[in-house]
Amino acid sequence: MHSHQTAGDVVAAQIRRHRERLGMNRHDLAAECARxxxxxITYAxxxxxxxGRTGGEGKKRRPVTVDELLVFGLALATPPLLLLLPxxxxxxxxxxxxxxxxxxxTVWQWMTGEATPTLDGPLDGRYVPDSRPIASNGQTWAAAWGTAAYPVSLYPELARRRETAHKARLRAALDPSAQTEYVGRLDELAHIVNDMHRASLTVPDLPPELAEDLKRLDLLTDPNQINPRGME
Structure with missing residues (x-):
């Protein structure tokens, strides 16, 4: 049996919950949204x-837009996704x-692309990914999802390998014997950058020292795909 509760109902309840958690009244929240x-986004x-507001069709709740979800999250010092998925x-x-x-x-992982949604089922006690064809080329829904979600795995990995290479470079500057480790870490970083290039994804700016060394060592499929910038 499917629930009559909507995602909008969840968001509304969580806005109230976190507002009360912070000891804010509605005027306070409205002032923070204005800031x-x-x-x-007024008191009313x-x-x-x-x-909700009582009308001809009974009590009707005003939905929260995607733009407003971000505002409410920041106003309530709460990750916006937690308002939707508490x-x-x-x-x-x-x-x-x-x-x-x-x-x-589970839905959090769907929203972030970490897992494939499993709306069909349960079959033999299991929920299963949607395997129906979704395109004229015969690609399945699950495969199409995997393609779209591919960046989710690459960007966190790029951040990790960028930081690892940055630390290895600092060690190599103090100890020449650590130079081999640094080159290895650069090679790992280059693998991710090259994967992003092949997937036609925008590569975030890299620290200039790393960018220069990646190019100098000829580790990149396309050296023009990266832009050097100082560490934030």
């Missing part, structure tokens, strides 16, 4: 979001109207 550039708007405070959250709710962390 963030949304003076139109917050009331309608949290509790880890640790709810057993399940709604997914799509045609499917059953899931636990928040």
């Amino acid at each position: 963030l550039g949304r003076p139109d 708007v917050i009331v309608t979001i949290e509790t 880890l640790g405070s709810e057993q399940t959250v709604p997914t799509v109207p045609a499917a059953d709710p899931r636990d928040p962390y």
Whole structure:
């Protein structure tokens, strides 16, 4: 049986929960939203979001837009995605109207691309990825999802390898015997940069020293794909 609760209902409840957690009243929250550039999120708007407004069709809750979700998250000092997927405070959250709710962390992984959604099922007690063809070339829905979600694995890995190479470079500057390790770390970084290039993804700016060494050692498929910039 599918739930009548919507994602908007979850967001509204979490806005109220975190507002009260912080000891903020609705005027306080409206003022914070105004500070963030949304003076139109007034006290009255917050009331309608949290509790709904009685009209001809009964009580109707005003939905929160994607733009507003970011504002509310920052105003409430809460990661915006937690307003939609409250880890640790709810057993399940709604997914799509045609499917059953899931636990928040499962949907969190869908939202971030870490896992493939499993709306079909349960079959033999298991939920399974959608294997139906989605394109004229015969590609399945699950395969198409995997292609779209590919950047999710690359960007965190790039950040890790960039930091590792940066630290190895500092060690090599103090100890020449560490130069081999530094080159190895640069090679690992280059693998990710080259993977991103092959996938036509924008490579974030790299520290100039790393960018220069990657080019000098001819580790890049296309040296023009990277832009050097100082470490933030």
